[in-house]
Amino acid sequence: MSEPAADVTASGAFDAPGASDARPTRRWPRTARPRPDRREVAAVFAGGALGTLARAALAEAFPHSATAWPWPTFAVNVVAAFLLGYFVTRLQERLPLSSYRRPLLGTGLCGGLSTFSTMQLEIVKMLDAHAWGLAVGYTAASVAAGYAAIQLSTAIVRRVRVRAR
Numbered sequence: 001m002s003e004p005a006a007d008v009t010a011s012g013a014f015d016a017p018g019a020s021d022a023r024p025t026r027r028w029p030r031t032a033r034p035r036p037d038r039r040e041v042a043a044v045f046a047g048g049a050l051g052t053l054a055r056a057a058l059a060e061a062f063p064h065s066a067t068a069w070p071w072p073t074f075a076v077n078v079v080a081a082f083l084l085g086y087f088v089t090r091l092q093e094r095l096p097l098s099s100y101r102r103p104l105l106g107t108g109l110c111g112g113l114s115t116f117s118t119m120q121l122e123i124v125k126m127l128d129a130h131a132w133g134l135a136v137g138y139t140a141a142s143v144a145a146g147y148a149a150i151q152l153s154t155a156i157v158r159r160v161r162v163r164a165r
Contacts, residue, residue, distance in 0.1 A: 043100040047108020051080070055113050066125040067134065073118050074142060080114035081146035085153035094157065 058072040087105040091098070119142060126135035 037099070040100060040103045043104035044108040044111075047104040047110075048112035049108075051109040051112025051114075053112075055115055059118075066122075066129040067131045069134070069138065070119075070122045073115055073122060074138070074145070077114050077116065077119060077142055078145045078149050080110045082149035082153045083113070084110040085150035086157055089154045089157040094160075 055072075055076045058076055062072045064070050064072070084106060087102070087110065091101050091105070095101070119138075123135050123139055126132075126138065
């Protein structure tokens with residue numbers, strides 16, 4: 001049989017279960033879930049819409065088959081990784097804090113522009129078409145190029161001199 005949970009006293013101290021004390025105990029109400037900042041949600045939505053529209057336009061403009069290198073997806077994922085590295089480094093290390101820049105540019109734009117679910121689907125299609133080498137090469141190149149893009153953009157931001165204000 002389990003013991004009852006400890007109570008929090010009005011002074012903030014914890015009473016052990018079964019402890020007898022003359023002080024009144026108060027059970028704190030469960031905290032309500034934090035309410036999302038609607039402007040932050042709108043920033044993510046707006047950035048995501050822009051990124052998704054740009055990616056969809058590229059995919060429509062440059063269709064490909066299951067046995068060919070999917071350049072549109074590869075390009076947008078590498079560009080999104082570069083932009084994410086740039087935005088995160090610049091917004092955290094170089095600019096004053098803002099509540100809406102990171103959600104707009106990082107989460108929204110880069111999240112909408114990058115399409116790792118499409119990359120996975122293309123890899124599965126390559127495997128179904130028995131294009132094993134293409135699938136392995138595309139996977140390795142995507143991960144390596146994305147990582148290199150993040151490293152490059154971060155290094156670029158960090159090497160730019162910050163002007164004294």
